[in-house]
Amino acid sequence: MIEDMKELAERVIGQLHHRGVDFGDARVENTDLENLTFRKQRLAEAELQVERGVGVRVLVGGCWGFASCTGFDAAEVESTVDRAVEVAGAGAGVMEGSVRLSEEVPSVGHYDGPCAIDPFKVPRTEKLDLMARAADIMHASDLISMSWTNLRFERKKRVFGNTQGTLVSSDLVFTMPLINAYAVHDGDMQSRGFQDGARIAGWEWVQEADLLLWAEKAREEAIMKVKAPEGPTGTMDLVLDGTHLSLTMHESVGHPTESDRVLGWEASMAGRTFLNIDDQESLKYGSDIVNFIADNTMPYGVASWGWDDDGVPGQKWYTVRNGIFQQFGSVRETALLVGRKHSTGCCRAQDFASFPINRQPNFYLEPGSAPVTPDDLISDVEKGVYIEGRGSFSIDQRRVNFQFGGDMFWEIRNGKKVQPLKKVIYRSRTRDFWGSCDGIADSSSFRTMGLLTCGKGEPMQAARMTHGASTSRFRDIEVGRGAE
Amino acid sequence: MTGKELLEVVEAVLDRARVPDVVASLSEHREAAVRFGQNRITQNMDKFERKLRITLGDGEKQSVYSTHRIDVDAIPDILAKAMEMLRTASPDPEYMPPVEGGQVYPIVDAWDDETARMDPKERTEAAALAVSTAQAGGMEASGLVGGSYANTAIGTSTGNLAVHCATEAYMRLTMDRGKPSSFRLLTSDTWGELPVEETIRQVADEVEADQDQHDLEPGEYSLLFEPQAVADLVPFIAWSLNARPADEGLTAFSGKLGEKVTGEKFSMRSEVNGILKGNPFNEEGLAARDALWIENGKLLAQPCTRFWAKETGREPLFIPGTLAIAGGSGSTGDILRGVKGRAILFRRFWYIRFVDQKELSLTGMTRDGVFLVEDGRVVHPLKDFRWNWKPLDLFSRIQVLGEPEKKWQLSVPPMLLGPVVL
Numbered sequence: 017m018i019e020d021m022k023e024l025a026e027r028v029i030g031q032l033h034h035r036g037v038d039f040g041d042a043r044v045e046n047t048d049l050e051n052l053t054f055r056k057q058r059l060a061e062a063e064l065q066v067e068r069g070v071g072v073r074v075l076v077g078g079c080w081g082f083a084s085c086t087g088f089d090a091a092e093v094e095s096t097v098d099r100a101v102e103v104a105g106a107g108a109g110v111m112e113g114s115v116r117l118s119e120e121v122p123s124v125g126h127y128d129g130p131c132a133i134d135p136f137k138v139p140r141t142e143k144l145d146l147m148a149r150a151a152d153i154m155h156a157s158d159l160i161s162m163s164w165t166n167l168r169f170e171r172k173k174r175v176f177g178n179t180q181g182t183l184v185s186s187d188l189v190f191t192m193p194l195i196n197a198y199a200v201h202d203g204d205m206q207s208r209g210f211q212d213g214a215r216i217a218g219w220e221w222v223q224e225a226d227l228l229l230w231a232e233k234a235r236e237e238a239i240m241k242v243k244a245p246e247g248p249t250g251t252m253d254l255v256l257d258g259t260h261l262s263l264t265m266h267e268s269v270g271h272p273t274e275s276d277r278v279l280g281w282e283a284s285m286a287g288r289t290f291l292n293i294d295d296q297e298s299l300k301y302g303s304d305i306v307n308f309i310a311d312n313t314m315p316y317g318v319a320s321w322g323w324d325d326d327g328v329p330g331q332k333w334y335t336v337r338n339g340i341f342q343q344f345g346s347v348r349e350t351a352l353l354v355g356r357k358h359s360t361g362c363c364r365a366q367d368f369a370s371f372p373i374n375r376q377p378n379f380y381l382e383p384g385s386a387p388v389t390p391d392d393l394i395s396d397v398e399k400g401v402y403i404e405g406r407g408s409f410s411i412d413q414r415r416v417n418f419q420f421g422g423d424m425f426w427e428i429r430n431g432k433k434v435q436p437l438k439k440v441i442y443r444s445r446t447r448d449f450w451g452s453c454d455g456i457a458d459s460s461s462f463r464t465m466g467l468l469t470c471g472k473g474e475p476m477q478a479a480r481m482t483h484g485a486s487t488s489r490f491r492d493i494e495v496g497r498g499a500e
Numbered sequence: 501m502t503g504k505e506l507l508e509v510v511e512a513v514l515d516r517a518r519v520p521d522v523v524a525s526l527s528e529h530r531e532a533a534v535r536f537g538q539n540r541i542t543q544n545m546d547k548f549e550r551k552l553r554i555t556l557g558d559g560e561k562q563s564v565y566s567t568h569r570i571d572v573d574a575i576p577d578i579l580a581k582a583m584e585m586l587r588t589a590s591p592d593p594e595y596m597p598p599v600e601g602g603q604v605y606p607i608v609d610a611w612d613d614e615t616a617r618m619d620p621k622e623r624t625e626a627a628a629l630a631v632s633t634a635q636a637g638g639m640e641a642s643g644l645v646g647g648s649y650a651n652t653a654i655g656t657s658t659g660n661l662a663v664h665c666a667t668e669a670y671m672r673l674t675m676d677r678g679k680p681s682s683f684r685l686l687t688s689d690t691w692g693e694l695p696v697e698e699t700i701r702q703v704a705d706e707v708e709a710d711q712d713q714h715d716l717e718p719g720e721y722s723l724l725f726e727p728q729a730v731a732d733l734v735p736f737i738a739w740s741l742n743a744r745p746a747d748e749g750l751t752a753f754s755g756k757l758g759e760k761v762t763g764e765k766f767s768m769r770s771e772v773n774g775i776l777k778g779n780p781f782n783e784e785g786l787a788a789r790d791a792l793w794i795e796n797g798k799l800l801a802q803p804c805t806r807f808w809a810k811e812t813g814r815e816p817l818f819i820p821g822t823l824a825i826a827g828g829s830g831s832t833g834d835i836l837r838g839v840k841g842r843a844i845l846f847r848r849f850w851y852i853r854f855v856d857q858k859e860l861s862l863t864g865m866t867r868d869g870v871f872l873v874e875d876g877r878v879v880h881p882l883k884d885f886r887w888n889w890k891p892l893d894l895f896s897r898i899q900v901l902g903e904p905e906k907k908w909q910l911s912v913p914p915m916l917l918g919p920v921v922l
Contacts, residue, residue, distance in 0.1 A: 058592060058593055058594055059561075059589060059590045059592060060592075060594075061564065062562075062563040062564065062585060062588075062589040063563070063564040063565070063566070063585075064563070064564070064565045064566075064581065064582075064585050065565075065566045065567065066566070066567040066568060066569060067567075067568050068568050068569065069549070069568055079541055079544065080541065080542070080543055080544050081544050081545075081546075082543065082544065082545040082546070082547075083545065083546040083547070083548070084545075084546075084547045084548060084549075085548050086548065086549050086550050086551065086568035086570075087550070087568055087569060087570065096548070099546045100546070102546075102620060103532070103534075103544045103545065103546050103620045104544060106534075106544065106620035106621050106624045107534065107541045107544045107620075107624050109621070109624070110621075110624050110625055110627075110628040111540070111541055111624075111627075111628050111631065113541075114540055139588075140588035140589075141588060144588075144589075144590045148590070161748045161749050161750060162745070162748050162750055198748075198750055200748070200749035200750065204858055205749060205750050205751075205857070205858040206858075276537075276542075279537070279538050280537050280538040280640050280642060281537035281538055281542045281642065282537065282642075283537055283538075283640065283642040283674050283676060283681075284537065284642035284643040284644065284672055284673065284674035284683070285642075285644075285672070287850075287867075369547050369548075369549055370547070371535075371543045371545050373543075408853050408854060408855045408856075408863060409853055410851045410852070410853045410863045410864055410865065410886070411851060411865075412850065412851070412865045412867070412884060412886075413850055413851070413865070413867050417865065417884075417886055419863050419886060419888075421855060439856060441855060441863075443886070474533075474535055474643075474644040474672065475531060475533065475644070496888075
């Protein structure tokens with residue numbers, strides 16, 4: 017199929033040359049999706065989807081035009097090329113175009129994402145049996161009022177070509193297991209679930225995730241949580257695991273360091289950033305031990321596509337090094353505007369039907385180099401909370417003032433986890449928070465979260481990226497209780 | 501494709517499927533929009549999607565297959581794949597056959613030919629006007645101007661067939677000059693009804709009025725919400741409303757049917773073909789109808805699936821995409837002039853999320869358009885701040901309601917709420 021898709025992309029590129037555009041690219045995609053969902057102990061949804069189509073982007077007079085169609089029909093694809101040229105021309109007719117792209121070496125090649133066991137070849141009965149057993153385990157207690165068990169498999173074949181000679185393809189399998197148990201007791205409801213999210217991987221990720229073990233853990237901890245006292249309030253220390261930090265870093269590091277935000281292109285929708293262009297390589301972002309590494313070559317990271325939607329190869333770089341902000345993630349159009357010669361390869365669209373925009377890369381908090389365990393971090397906390405997993409989240413449009421919850425909470429007193437808690441939230445400001453980080457465990461506690469639904473752009477697009485961290489400690493953070 | 505052509509494909513699927521229970525829908529969606537930021541066009545797009553969705557059932561299990569590959573010749577192959585999915589599904593203890601035949605679908609007039617033509621020149625000129633106005637005032641403009649149409653045909657093996665076509669036009673506009681900023685959203689099913697020029701001037705004026713922001717002094721304040729601020733909160737109530745999760749103890753509405761859930765002055769309903777144009781059917785082919793969810797603070801009805809309706813003796817109901825909050829008369833300005841003592845005026849909210857779903861407690865921020873009001877006049881703009889509120893508690897404090905405005909598929913009034921401590 018990839019060869020047919022390449023042929024279609026080349027035909028579109030030929031049509032773009034023929035129409036005399038300044039620049040043009042084509043994205044040809046075919047995605048097979050299998051989505052299986054148990055609500056409680058019942059298969060509530062068994063869905064197969066085939067999504068395929070073509071997106072065409074052109075530059076005319078320095079103005080963008082983009083059009084897309086579903087299916088691979090030759091006539092419909094050519095009329096899509098015409099629509100892209102028409103809308104670019106409409107822009108060029110009323111405003112002076114100013115788009116300039118960074119110069120990149122054209123790429124030619126193919127990338128297969130890691131996939132040891134093709135999930136589309138695993139018998140559906142095996143998948144449904146696993147899900148049914150996980151649901152049964154969660155509902156072994158009457159206190160579990162509801163649960164979700166979901167398996168999602170996606171095979172995305174994509175081809176990107178442009179008028180500058182790039183023609184690349186990739187074959188990526190995304191696998192995402194999810195479970196969540198909801199306990200109801202004494203007028204309250206609390207939930208707990210498996211939140212490691214998606215990987216570019218096959219069935220082996222479902223096996224590694226061990227849903228049956230997690231079903232038991234989700235059941236027991238949801239019950240523990242719904243019966244637990246509400247959390248303390250005041251200023252105290254936090255010890256946060258990798259699945260929790262994945263969201264905190266996504267909101268307070270990933271988004272502020274997107275180059276389109278510093279340029280104001282997201283001002284009306286996702287917001288701006290507190291960073292300025294000249295903060296690169298100078299602004300203190302966190303404590304000296306804080307290093308954030310962006311890596312669109314991570315083997316199972318869900319933003320590791322081989323090449324981005326500009327046709328730029330996946331790369332690895334420091335976003336924050338020794339606590340100092342290094343550089344924005346960029347696309348070909350923004351790289352020059354933020355003072356860089358080349359794109360970091362952060363241009364991605366939700367699908368062929370969406371205009372590609374600047375998105376977060378995979379990135380992670382570098383684990384500590386010394387042998388330190390989560391218990392070591394907890395042992396040096398007199399009063400605090402240990403948080404696992406993600407919960408409520410909100411941050412202001414400049415990505416400074418934030419509030420986060422979590423999925424599981426434990427009170428820490430005199431260096432020990434003493435009891436479960438519920439309804440804990442904490443509030444801080446981005447640089448204060450990362451500046452208060454005084455301990456990062458070694459890689460043995462490193463956990464990742466692959467996110468498929470990062471919303472940004474207008475019309476809204478969902479993007480995917482993986483974050484990771486080892487358990488880390490933060491001093492003197494304001495902790496509250498839900499709606500207070 | 502015309503409505504007739506869409507229906508022909510749907511009927512071909514129904515004819516050729518070799519199982520007793522079938523629901524097929526074919527939809528087309530085209531959206532064309534220009535996006536701008538930093539006083540320049542950053543995107544100009546024209547997207548088109550056509551999608552076929554087939555639900556098959558054999559009396560004890562069911563499956564869904566959807567595809568972008570659509571032509572009558574492909575139907576046998578598509579059905580074979582859908583059948584394979586059905587064969588391997590597990591039995592569904594909550595199996596429901598398709599909705600009964602004879603559904604009476606409301607006719608919803610939500611189509612405008614001019615909007616459906618999607619002339620790129622009009623939207624690009626609107627964006628250019630926003631940019632030139634911002635530049636003249638030393639500001640930056642960003643936003644999205646565009647329109648869309650959606651045509652959907654649906655058929656069921658029980659004999660229902662229907663088509664619905666709708667257009668939509670919109671402008672989202674933000675202007676800022678450093679911290680001072682303003683935002684307005686315009687929506688209509690008709691491009692020609694959008695007051696584009698007037699709104700661009702209004703937003704520029706509002707940026708001027710947002711200068712010199714002060715910190716919020718802790719204390720007790722009445723709250724004055726513009727319609728957009730109400731529109732930002734109401735969906736969280738709707739998302740919590742469903743009958744089954746409530747019956748399972750998961751939401752703030754558990755055990756509350758027929759009881760007071762908020763204040764006397766709060767009523768919320770859905771309409772299918774009024775000022776708001778809803779969907780005449782859902783994806784099962786069930787006919788939509790108007791519904792009164794909350795009246796004078798009392799929970800009267802909840803969205804309910806067909807299975808749960810059968811189990812609990814209720815009527816199957818769904819939100820047809822619209823929500824209307826009862827209002828009164830007068831504008832935000834009229835209400836503001838009647839404020840006694842101190843109040844905070846909110847134009848909109850930002851980044852609202854659940855803190856606790858069972859409590860229906862939310863957190864969010866302000867983002868521009870926040871003003872201190874004293875005795876009927878605006879004193880000065882305020883800096884952004886975080887809030888943690890329960891909307892049902894807030895709406896139990898309604899003192900005055902103004903005239904509703906349309907915000908996407910919501911009709912929402914400005915409202916003055918009794919004092920809270922901030």
